[in-house]
Amino acid sequence: MKDKDNTIKLARDFRKVAGKYAQYKWTEGYDEDNYSLLDIFNLEASLEVCSRGPADYYYETALDLFSQTLGRYHQETLGLVREIIDYHVNNVRRMMFERSMVTAVILMLPLMLMSRGLFPSVPERLIALYGCCICLFLYSKVEEKLMCLIERHHYQRIYKNK
Numbered sequence: 714m715k716d717k718d719n720t721i722k723l724a725r726d727f728r729k730v731a732g733k734y735a736q737y738k739w740t741e742g743y744d745e746d747n748y749s750l751l752d753i754f755n756l757e758a759s760l761e762v763c764s765r766g767p768a769d770y771y772y773e774t775a776l777d778l779f780s781q782t783l784g785r786y787h788q789e790t791l792g793l794v795r796e797i798i799d800y801h802v803n804n805v806r807r808m809m810f811e812r813s814m815v816t817a818v819i820l821m822l823p824l825m826l827m828s829r830g831l832f833p834s835v836p837e838r839l840i841a842l843y844g845c846c847i848c849l850f851l852y853s854k855v856e857e858k859l860m861c862l863i864e865r866h867h868y869q870r871i872y873k874n875k
Contacts (some may be wrong), residue, residue, distance in 0.1 A: 731771030813853035
């Protein structure tokens with residue numbers, strides 16, 4: 714009984730450490746890896762950036778300990794699985810946000826030049842720019858939601874089989 718309590722306490726400690734690493738990755742970023750602007754802009758590379766981190770080791774260890782001591786379908790084990798999936802989805806959400814910001818910055822100059830050449834009056838130019846910005850924003854949100862949905866589905870399938 715005492716070993717089981719110690720194992721559960723150890724698993725909770727691993728979960729806390731993983732949560733701190735996950736929070737750091739969400740707020741501070743990826744200083745340990747030095748990713749370039751092209752890595753953020755390239756969708757495949759940006760998703761690769763999201764895939765592994767120090768929090769993954771602690772989350773997986775805590776999940777193994779919870780599964781062994783409490784069982785696969787215990788409430789705390791299932792809560793940890795949801796936390797791990799949310800961690801991965803939040804990483805994708807952050808990278809997609811960074812990617813859309815970089816895309817918006819890169820596209821603003823050509824949009825401004827094109828609107829200046831195509832529309833002679835200022836109100837038409839502003840309407841065209843606002844329309845393009847709204848379309849870009851909507852596209853980036855749809856892309857972000859789709860990528861988060863794919864990531865969530867992927868990790869749900871992984872942890873369903875564990």
